[in-house]
Amino acid sequence: MKQIRRRLAWIAAFVLLVLTAGCGPATPEKITLTLATFGQFGYEDLIPGYEFTHPGLTVRQVRTEQGGPYHQDLLAKLQNGGELADIQAVEEGHLADVLAQAGKFTDLAKVGPADVRPGRWLEWKYEAGRSKDGKLVGYGTDIGPLAMCYRKDLLEAAGLPTDPGSVKTMFATWDSYFQAGERYVKRSKGKAWFDSAAQNFNAMVNxxxxxxxxxxxxxxxxxxxxxxxxxxxxxxxxxxGQSAGLTAFADDGNNGLRVGAFATKVCPSWMLGVIEQQAGLGNAGKWAITDAFPNGGGNWGGSYLTVPASSPHAKEAAALAAWLTAPEQQLHAFRVSGNFPSQVDAFTSPDLLSEMNGYFGGALSGQVFVAQAQKVGKPQYKGPGDGKIQETVIAPALKSVEQGADPAAVWEQVLIGVRRVVP
Structure with a gap:
């Protein structure tokens, strides 16, 4: 059934390509554009149609399976002068390091198609792709708006409300969230409320x-x-006792999902697939999601398409990047890969609004995340080293607190560790 759906999505996208993609810039000579991505962007079905409507142009996608090695290679090339693709995808967690080298990238506001306006994207997504001096370094692709996922059966066993409407009160603020967690731990005789302190702290900081x-x-x-x-x-x-002390995406965190080691989880849109895969069929229907998150909204995840200044075909590359990040193409990417679109017009799509997740009890997940995406405020400035602070200083420090260390003493070590990252 999934394969049939993917095929129908491709046919619909191809028809749209034939009708609309021809408005791109003329390509009088034979040109090959390289498109470097990581993980699943959902572009494989789209590229042949773009080539069909742009005679003489070939797009060669180079996809790296894991984002970590991909970004290590990208940042090394930026530092050492290595050869870059015509279009380089950048994940938002590494965007600060790229924006710090904005001079090595094309200003898409100047080189990209004139009809690509800031209003195509959610304001916070667009603004996050700009450097300190205002250069538009990246066109936004997907986002990861935050909601809260929870185990209905575990909350019910502890005498806490379980329907999406009632749990909103518990998840309204971080105060109410942790107060509910304290009640849960007491009523469940010591079971954990959430999986990882680092996961929650990262969302709070953002x-x-x-x-x-x-x-x-x-x-x-x-x-x-x-x-x-x-x-x-x-x-x-x-x-x-509210934290299970697990490491997200590691073996212990995945096993925690399978055995119900915690009751709630910070839940960006892409996390639904992670939970379903790792928790397994035996937990289908036990998980639920609500359009609420402590202190409003937040975002975790999403990427951008950039055009390095070294590209000999910057104008053609910018046109392709603009087309791939148009609402129609991003909706196709959502259908085939689950990447949630960042384009405003996509939010009124029946495909998105009718998206229902059977694993989460038939929740209208598209509507949930559209609502959450619109709650995100002004993007927080993230300078070079921001991600390194989170990954190499904060996360290990919180792990040590979960293992029994004194929080006040650990905070002093955090200050020392941050000075090593940012002198």
């Missing part, structure tokens, strides 16, 4: 007006009281 770095790329940890408050809040929850 909601703040200022994160780990200010716009001068200096650490804010010693003066940013909101950061310290978030640290105190999540580590207090750890000391109450």
């Amino acid at each position: 909601q703040l007006p200022v994160g780990y770095l200010n716009r001068d790329d200096r650490s804010t940890l010693e003066t940013n009281t909101a950061l310290r408050d978030a640290w105190n809040q999540v580590t207090t929850a750890v000391k109450q």
